[in-house]
Structures are given as structure tokens and as C-alpha cells.
Amino acid sequence: MRRFLPWLAVAMVLLVPAIAAADDGTFASYEQRGWGWLFLASFGFGFLTSLTPCVYPMIPITLAIFGARGENVSRGRALALATAYVGGMGLTYATLGVTFALIGKAGDFGTQLANPWIVFPLVLLFLALAASMFGAFDLQLPSGLQAKLNQVGGKGFGGAFAMGLVGGLIAAPCTGPFLAGLLASVSTTGNAAMGGALLFTYAIGMGVLFWVLAAFAMGLPKSGAWMDGVKSTGAIGLLFAAIYYLKPFIPGIRTIASPEWWFLLAAIGVAVLGIVIGAIHLSFHGPWGERIRKGFGVALVLGGALGIWMWKMTPKQHLPWLHDETAAFEKARAEGKGVMVDFSATWCNPCEELEVTFGDPEVFEAITSKFVPLKFDVTEGTDADNDRKSRYKADELPSVVFMSPDGRVLGRINTKLEPDEILPVIGKATKQLSGGPTASAK
Known part of the structure; x- marks a missing residue:
């Protein structure tokens, strides 16, 4: 029975990122479902980071630090040393989280995601990371710097903690696809304590692999086709992220999809076809025929994934929005x-x-029968945008305010709601249209 415990532990750990990935993959979506889901996503994506190529070469080094393979080191001591190492790594990432939360609070990070001077360099970084993971070049810290970082620390708990402080830096080239989304979410909160806690949780997720290795001294599989597949999957994810951040500069990207089921099935079919052709298992270092197949497969997978995302984000019908307040x-x-x-x-x-x-038919009818839809696009964050947000007390997005014609506030929505959740809010606002006094926004 005891020999199955390591595999049982690994199976339980693998379930976490699977649960965390059961959404569209954006950290903002987890935040809307509650802080518990956001912490779960941080942990899950931290674990996925530990499976990337930049972390894999660190494993023999860290095992030597824990003494997990030493004859005179007990399992309890190995786990304690691994905990010290992960704690050091957690402190590094927590500091990063606090810093980004404070920067975001001061600089309105969300608005900057529509600034081409911010987005285009970020997209170029994603493209460079994707090219590296496809094997175009090796992206890693300079060998001299990495060698010095590997020498940090020493024996005992202090040495393990010190090595953990720099362990996150060694893994930095592969944290991009996961860490960028988490830092973007942290920056929009302006909550330093929460930012530090989320990034510490991310580090704990990265450290699970080291705990498992320290506890059971599991043998490492040799790098091979499975590692190339992991890298290709990560590269496709980075390309998807690049397109996602370019969304504000591609106005028609959400108008080319259909909310019908046939569109979703077609998008899934395109993605599956791309995988079958060779998006994951073929290499760009093979013969030209193989390279062309892989390139075509990657394009199909990326197109299918974008189609699935656009289908999910396409309303069945659009409200008759007005944009003039008066x-x-x-x-x-x-x-x-x-x-x-x-x-x-x-x-x-x-x-x-x-x-x-x-766009849900019942919600659409409830809104249009009793309310005039008015939309303010505050993407650019101009003085006029900030003035309107201040007058309506719409400090965070999303923000929906139900008003009477004379300016009384009838209700508010500050989070994503499903149709069955939003209908009671609309109903309550409708009843107050002719009701008593409420707060004024004008």
C-alpha cells in the first residue's frame, strides 16, 4: 500500500490545476467567482509552472539542497528543508505581488491595458517567449549569473531558504504565461496584502513538486517528446495571450463569431484537427514537410481556441445602447x-x-421593457470618464447603475452575474421606479 502513496499524492496534486483551469483561464474571471477561486487558480497555475522547462533543470539542484537523496537525511528533515526552500521562494514572489499591487493602485493598471505603449511591448514579449518555447532559441538567464545564483545558500535551513529566495529568478523565463495574468489581476485590486498572499500561494503551488520529490525521492523521467509537447502547448498559450491583449486594438474581433452551437462545434473541430495534424507532437526542427505541418497545426489550434473564446463571449442579442447621457x-x-x-x-x-x-432573452426583455440602456466606454480613462465614474460612484469595473429618470439610484451591479442572478436585481430596481427616496448619483 505504501508504494502507491507517492502516486496517490501526485494524482491529488494534478487535480488542483485541472479544477483551476475549468474556466476561460483569465484571473479576472476567477476573481468574479470569489477570492477562494482566485487563490485556487493561483495555486493551480503555480503548480503548472513547476512543470515547465525552466524549473525542470532545478530539480536535481534542489534535491541536493534538501538532502532528499542522502542516506543520513530522514524524510521529515528533507520535508522541512524543502519547506524552507519554498518559503524563501514564496517571500520573493510575495514581494513581487505587493509591489505590483501598489503600482496598480497608483497607476490604474487596467486602463494601461488599452495603452499601445504598454500592450505592444507586452505582446512582443509573449511572441518572443512563444518562439523560444517552440525551439527558435534558448531563453534563459546568462550562464554566469545562473551559476552564481546556484551557489547561493549552503547547508541547513538557512541555506535552503536563501536558495529559495533566488529560485524564482532562475525559473523566471517560464513563468510568463501564468505570472503575467496573475500580476495583472493583482494590479487592478490595489490591495497590497491580497497581492502578497496571492503571489505567495502561487509560489506554494510551484513548491508542491519539490515537496513530493523530497518526501518520496521519485526518479525523474528523461526529457524527450513529452517535454517538447509541454513546450508547444505553452507556446500556443502565449500566442493566445498575445491576441487577447491585442483585443482593444482589433475592434471587429468579437463580431466575427456566432452564438449558435454550430460555431462552437466547428471551432472545437478546427482545434482538434490542428492537434491531429501535429501542433503538439511535431517539431520545427524536423524536415520542411514536418515544419509546415506543425505550423499549419498550430494555426488551426490557435484559430479554434480563439473561436471557442469568441463564441463564449458573443451575446445572443445586443441591447439598444444609447451613448448620450442627456x-x-x-x-x-x-x-x-x-x-x-x-x-x-x-x-x-x-x-x-x-x-x-x-443578451439572454429573459434578461433582455426585463431590461428593455423598463429601462433605457446607456453605455459609457471608459477605456481611455479621460477626465470626462473619471468624472462620470465619480458622479455615479462607479469606481470599479464592471459597474452597472439602475437609475430613475430624476436621478435616484435604484440598484447596482458590481460583478458578473448569470441570468438567474441578475433578474432579481432588475426586478427590485423596477419596483423602486415609483418607490421611496434612494441615493442620488447626480
């Missing part, structure tokens, strides 16, 4: 309706998800 309130008074004010931005993923909810 005209919207005049129309509301003339028709005896309220006004539903929606603040959105091209970089706000939960805002797009709310658009899908608004």
Missing part, C-alpha cells in the same frame, strides 16, 4: 422608464461577460 434620460422620462447605466472598457473581461448575460 438623450437617454430624456427618452426615459418620455417613455416612463428608468435608465440602466453601464460602465465598460475593452480590457474589462467581466464587462464582456455581463454583455452575454444582457
Whole structure:
């Protein structure tokens, strides 16, 4: 029975990233589902990072630090040394999380995701990382610097902790596809304590592999085709991330999809075809025929993945939005309706998800029958945008405010809601259209 415990532990650990990846993969979506899900996602993606090529070469070094393979080191001591190592790594990432949270609070990080001077260099970084993972070149720290970092520390718990402090730096080239999304989410919160806790959790996820190795001294599989497959999968994910961040600069990207089921099935079919052709298992270092097959397969997988994402984010129908505040309130008074004010931005993923909810037939009818839809696009973060957000107390996105024609606040929405969740909110706002006094936003 005891010989199966290592594999049971590994199986349990592998379930975590599977659960965390059961959504669209954006950290903002996990935040909308609650902090518990965001912490679970941080842990899961941290574990996935530990399976990337930059971490794999560190394993023999860290095993030597723990003494996991030493004859005179007990399993308990090996686990304690591994804990010290992971704790050092956690301190490094927690410091990074606190820093980005404070920077985001001061600089409105979300708005910067629509700034070409911010987004284009980020996209170029993603493309470079993808090219590296496809094998175009080796992306790693300079050999001299990495050798010096490997020499940090020493024997005992202090040495393990010190090595952990720099362990995250050695793994840095492969953390991009996961860490970038988490840092972006942390930056929008402006919460330093939460930022540090999330990044520490990310480091704990990375450290699970080291704990397992320290506890059971498992043999390492040799690098080979499976590692190339992992790298190709990561590269495709990076290409997807590049397109995702370019979204504000591609206005028609959400209009080419259909909300019908046939579109989803077609997109899945295209992605599967790309995998079969060779997007994952073939190499760009083989004969030209193999390279062409792999390139075509990668394009199909990427196109299919984008199709699935666009299908999910495409509303079944669009509300008849007005964009002029005065005209919207005049129309509301003339028709005896309220006004539903929606603040959105091209970089706000939960805002797009709310658009899908608004397109639900029952929700669409509940809104249009009693409210005039008014949309403010605050992507650019101008003075006028900030003034409107201040007047309506819409400090965070998404933000939807239900108003009476005379400016009374009837209800608010500050998170993504499903149709069955938003209908009671609309119903309550509708009842208050002719009700008592509420807070004024004007």
C-alpha cells in the first residue's frame, strides 16, 4: 500500500490545476467567482509552472539542497528543508505581488491595458517567449549569473531558504504565461496584502513538486517528446495571450463569431484537427514537410481556441445602447422608464461577460421593457470618464447603475452575474421606479 502513496499524492496534486483551469483561464474571471477561486487558480497555475522547462533543470539542484537523496537525511528533515526552500521562494514572489499591487493602485493598471505603449511591448514579449518555447532559441538567464545564483545558500535551513529566495529568478523565463495574468489581476485590486498572499500561494503551488520529490525521492523521467509537447502547448498559450491583449486594438474581433452551437462545434473541430495534424507532437526542427505541418497545426489550434473564446463571449442579442447621457434620460422620462447605466472598457473581461448575460432573452426583455440602456466606454480613462465614474460612484469595473429618470439610484451591479442572478436585481430596481427616496448619483 505504501508504494502507491507517492502516486496517490501526485494524482491529488494534478487535480488542483485541472479544477483551476475549468474556466476561460483569465484571473479576472476567477476573481468574479470569489477570492477562494482566485487563490485556487493561483495555486493551480503555480503548480503548472513547476512543470515547465525552466524549473525542470532545478530539480536535481534542489534535491541536493534538501538532502532528499542522502542516506543520513530522514524524510521529515528533507520535508522541512524543502519547506524552507519554498518559503524563501514564496517571500520573493510575495514581494513581487505587493509591489505590483501598489503600482496598480497608483497607476490604474487596467486602463494601461488599452495603452499601445504598454500592450505592444507586452505582446512582443509573449511572441518572443512563444518562439523560444517552440525551439527558435534558448531563453534563459546568462550562464554566469545562473551559476552564481546556484551557489547561493549552503547547508541547513538557512541555506535552503536563501536558495529559495533566488529560485524564482532562475525559473523566471517560464513563468510568463501564468505570472503575467496573475500580476495583472493583482494590479487592478490595489490591495497590497491580497497581492502578497496571492503571489505567495502561487509560489506554494510551484513548491508542491519539490515537496513530493523530497518526501518520496521519485526518479525523474528523461526529457524527450513529452517535454517538447509541454513546450508547444505553452507556446500556443502565449500566442493566445498575445491576441487577447491585442483585443482593444482589433475592434471587429468579437463580431466575427456566432452564438449558435454550430460555431462552437466547428471551432472545437478546427482545434482538434490542428492537434491531429501535429501542433503538439511535431517539431520545427524536423524536415520542411514536418515544419509546415506543425505550423499549419498550430494555426488551426490557435484559430479554434480563439473561436471557442469568441463564441463564449458573443451575446445572443445586443441591447439598444444609447451613448448620450442627456438623450437617454430624456427618452426615459418620455417613455416612463428608468435608465440602466453601464460602465465598460475593452480590457474589462467581466464587462464582456455581463454583455452575454444582457443578451439572454429573459434578461433582455426585463431590461428593455423598463429601462433605457446607456453605455459609457471608459477605456481611455479621460477626465470626462473619471468624472462620470465619480458622479455615479462607479469606481470599479464592471459597474452597472439602475437609475430613475430624476436621478435616484435604484440598484447596482458590481460583478458578473448569470441570468438567474441578475433578474432579481432588475426586478427590485423596477419596483423602486415609483418607490421611496434612494441615493442620488447626480
